[in-house]
Amino acid sequence: RDPATPKQDLRGLRVVVSAGPTREYLDPVRFISNPSSGKMGFAVAEEARDRGAQVTLVTGPVNLPDPAGMSVVHIESALQLHDAVVDAAQAADVVVMTAAVADYRAAEAATEKQAKVAGDVTIHLTPNPDILAELGRDKGARVLVGFAMETHAGVERAAGKAQRKNADFILLNYPTREGTAFGGDDNQVTLVRADGTHEDWPRTSKREVARRLLDEALRVRAARPQ
Numbered sequence: 001r002d003p004a005t006p007k008q009d010l011r012g013l014r015v016v017v018s019a020g021p022t023r024e025y026l027d028p029v030r031f032i033s034n035p036s037s038g039k040m041g042f043a044v045a046e047e048a049r050d051r052g053a054q055v056t057l058v059t060g061p062v063n064l065p066d067p068a069g070m071s072v073v074h075i076e077s078a079l080q081l082h083d084a085v086v087d088a089a090q091a092a093d094v095v096v097m098t099a100a101v102a103d104y105r106a107a108e109a110a111t112e113k114q115a116k117v118a119g120d121v122t123i124h125l126t127p128n129p130d131i132l133a134e135l136g137r138d139k140g141a142r143v144l145v146g147f148a149m150e151t152h153a154g155v156e157r158a159a160g161k162a163q164r165k166n167a168d169f170i171l172l173n174y175p176t177r178e179g180t181a182f183g184g185d186d187n188q189v190t191l192v193r194a195d196g197t198h199e200d201w202p203r204t205s206k207r208e209v210a211r212r213l214l215d216e217a218l219r220v221r222a223a224r225p226q
């Protein structure tokens with residue numbers, strides 16, 4: 001085999017990856033969103049594909065071309081992301097939620113563009129479903145992986161999320177490090193398990209983070225009674 005070809009250790013596995021931001025429309029021309037670039041999720045999807053997995057990538061609006069050799073589903077809102085991920089996850093062995101899901105959407109999105117009014121306005125927001133938590137409630141043999149960006153108490157908060165959502169582990173990162181996280185090509189993450197054990201990984205490319213993430217997912221899978 002070509003030494004440039006990675007080992008095919010995910011052959012026969014189905015991997016679902018969510019990536020990018022969601023858009024929560026207030027009216028036809030305005031939305032609430034966030035600066036997620038999608039790069040981390042695309043790196044996970046491409047790494048999984050190159051290691052032989054059958055990949056479904058569910059992505060919000062990003063400035064990245066669709067990767068070849070996988071099924072790519074485009075969504076905008078958290079509700080659309082929910083439906084696409086839940087559908088793809090049914091047959092999945094590994095689900096990686098890198099998407100930056102908006103926690104809220106407009107309680108009632110206007111169907112017509114809203115004109116400005118004099119003075120303050122109030123927008124009524126309602127919570128979006130927590131997709132990772134929902135997958136965690138009916139987990140089966142799947143390996144569930146989340147991401148979290150925290151400004152403070154990162155390990156503690158990430159471990160709490162892993163526990164509450166029944167995720168196997170969460171990769172924690174910080175919004176403040178130059179060239180990492182939002183939009184950067186590098187990432188510096190801490191692997192956090194539900195039991196609070198954690199490992200700092202070195203700052204490296206998002207592709208290398210993806211490689212380590214999938215290695216860890218395989219370890220979790222191997223340790224689990226099938």
Ligand code: CTP
Binds near residue numbers: 100133
């Ligand atoms: N997530 C999800 N559905 C949501 C919100 C988050 O599946 N509605 C996933 C994210 O994709 C990520 C993980 O949950 O993998 C953690 O996201 P985060 O926003 O850190 O968690 P929240 O529970 O929303 O907590 P917070 O109050 O810190 O935003």
Ligand code: CA
Binds near residue numbers: 101102103
């Ligand atoms: Ca959130």
